[in-house]
Amino acid sequence: MDLSDIPDPNLSNDWEKEAAVQHELGVEAEAVLRLGLMLMGAGTAGYRVIRGMKRAARALGFNALDAIVGVNSITCTFKEGERFRTMVAVQQKPGIHASRIEALEDLTHHLHHRITVDDLNEALDFIEEHINQRFHPAALVAAAGVACAAFAVLNHYAWAEIPIVGVAAALGQWVRMVLTNKNFNQLGTVAVAGAVAALGYFAVTVGLDALGVLVTDSRNFAAGYVAAALFLIPGFPLFSSLLDLSRFDITAGVARMTYALSVIVTATISVGMVSAVTGLNPLPTVAAEPPPYWPLIAAIASFLGVAGFSMLFQSSRRMVVTAAAVGTVGNLLRLAMISHGIQHQYAAFVAGCVIGLVAAVFANTMRIPRITVTVPAAVIMIPGVAMYKSMYFLNSYDLDQAISNAADAALVVLFITAGLATARMMTDRNWTFGRLIDFDKPLRPEDDLPAHERHPRGTAGQRTLLGEVTFRMLGSSAQHLPLHRSKDSTQ
Numbered sequence: 001m002d003l004s005d006i007p008d009p010n011l012s013n014d015w016e017k018e019a020a021v022q023h024e025l026g027v028e029a030e031a032v033l034r035l036g037l038m039l040m041g042a043g044t045a046g047y048r049v050i051r052g053m054k055r056a057a058r059a060l061g062f063n064a065l066d067a068i069v070g071v072n073s074i075t076c077t078f079k080e081g082e083r084f085r086t087m088v089a090v091q092q093k094p095g096i097h098a099s100r101i102e103a104l105e106d107l108t109h110h111l112h113h114r115i116t117v118d119d120l121n122e123a124l125d126f127i128e129e130h131i132n133q134r135f136h137p138a139a140l141v142a143a144a145g146v147a148c149a150a151f152a153v154l155n156h157y158a159w160a161e162i163p164i165v166g167v168a169a170a171l172g173q174w175v176r177m178v179l180t181n182k183n184f185n186q187l188g189t190v191a192v193a194g195a196v197a198a199l200g201y202f203a204v205t206v207g208l209d210a211l212g213v214l215v216t217d218s219r220n221f222a223a224g225y226v227a228a229a230l231f232l233i234p235g236f237p238l239f240s241s242l243l244d245l246s247r248f249d250i251t252a253g254v255a256r257m258t259y260a261l262s263v264i265v266t267a268t269i270s271v272g273m274v275s276a277v278t279g280l281n282p283l284p285t286v287a288a289e290p291p292p293y294w295p296l297i298a299a300i301a302s303f304l305g306v307a308g309f310s311m312l313f314q315s316s317r318r319m320v321v322t323a324a325a326v327g328t329v330g331n332l333l334r335l336a337m338i339s340h341g342i343q344h345q346y347a348a349f350v351a352g353c354v355i356g357l358v359a360a361v362f363a364n365t366m367r368i369p370r371i372t373v374t375v376p377a378a379v380i381m382i383p384g385v386a387m388y389k390s391m392y393f394l395n396s397y398d399l400d401q402a403i404s405n406a407a408d409a410a411l412v413v414l415f416i417t418a419g420l421a422t423a424r425m426m427t428d429r430n431w432t433f434g435r436l437i438d439f440d441k442p443l444r445p446e447d448d449l450p451a452h453e454r455h456p457r458g459t460a461g462q463r464t465l466l467g468e469v470t471f472r473m474l475g476s477s478a479q480h481l482p483l484h485r486s487k488d489s490t491q
Contacts, residue, residue, distance in 0.1 A: 028061075032057050241253050
């Protein structure tokens with residue numbers, strides 16, 4: 001027998017060891033990728049997704065991580081010594097969940113020491129199980145109605161139109177929730193919800209007119225259908241895409257912008273088709289005269305509008321109140337500047353900057369992600385009416401008005417984002433100077449950690465660090481435990 005035919009036991013053992021190492025590498029990489037998918041699926045910016053993944057990869061012992069984040073896919077390469085692993089994952093349905101962003105970012109800010117893959121998966125399981133629907137479906141339906149009615153107030157629609165706008169928007173939101181729960185196509189859901197909201201507005205006005213309830217012709221209320229569909233404007237992906245582009249994160253920015261524009265175009269086409277069939281038009285015949293106490297009304301409408309949209313984004317109660325307060329300040333400043341003759345886009349820039357600066361204070365004090373405050377606060381300033389008007393005039397072949405309204409809407413959105421980005425550069429050195437997660441920086445020694453953060457797990461009744469972090473995310477009724485952040489916790 002040839003001795004070369006005898007297998008080398010040492011070689012076999014080496015292969016088995018390498019296979020075991022590769023398997024462990026894959027399991028750890030999948031856990032980090034799962035974290036990234038959850039952050040991306042919750043709607044946060046690509047910048048935050050990558051930093052969260054890098055913190056987790058560093059805590060698991062990887063030497064480097066390179067990632068490309070889109071709106072529904074992540075491609076990343078993990079490196080550990082001479083070994084590497086490239087993985088791709090796709091998530092079919094983008095969404096917005098501000099509370100889950102808060103929980104996941106709070107988790108990643110505590111990954112300043114070595115953890116095991118079981119620790120990370122346990123924490124992610126906890127978040128998936130407990131951080132779900134923040135509000136009852138009926139509350140979300142009401143929130144959409146209140147938010148759109150607040151928009152109608154701020155756009156000086158006739159007072160009698162406002163409750164009709166609220167009812168129609170609530171109906172559209174209910175249809176959107178039903179179709180979403182049935183996993184209906186996302187753009188199809190937007191189209192149906194927009195059509196239902198517009199048709200609902202038309203049916204209510206015609207019905208009230210037939211009953212003799214309206215004091216004027218129902219045609220004078222034709223413009224309100226536009227405000228009833230404003231809950232479909234995708235403010236979160238719209239602003240996050242532009243913020244990504246401001247950092248030259250082209251892949252994430254272009255992907256999110258494409259998604260946002262797809263939703264906007266679908267919504268405006270759907271509502272425009274209803275307009276063509278019913279004769280509704282977005283040009284108000286009777287404009288409401290602002291009363292002497294208009295600033296107070298504008299403040300209340302701004303607060304309720306931002307609060308409504310924050311609820312639709314699944315924000316926690318404290319985020320809803322914070323975003324509403326910040327948004328009210330910014331929007332009142334914008335309205336005051338416009339009333340003094342300042343152009344809309346410049347007023348939007350200043351308001352966006354103020355929102356970003358005030359939100360930075362609240363976010364640092366309350367330990368909540370800034371994006372969960374700034375984006376809902378700025379949504380109230382999006383010129384959704386101009387977007388719908390642009391499609392209406394396009395359908396009417398009035399290209400001058402169509403381009404004018406589209407340009408007005410684009411300018412305001414761009415200047416709001418520029419204001420948010422300016423405020424971010426003024427208050428976040430890591431964001432401004434593009435500081436990356438330092439994989440070479442030593443992790444915090446376990447002996448320096450509080451007792452409840454140490455490994456292995458403590459005795460019965462004692463939670464690990466990851467359990468502590470996620471436990472606080474259950475809601476305002478949970479005990480608020482102190483955060484133990486390292487000096488690089490902002491990285």
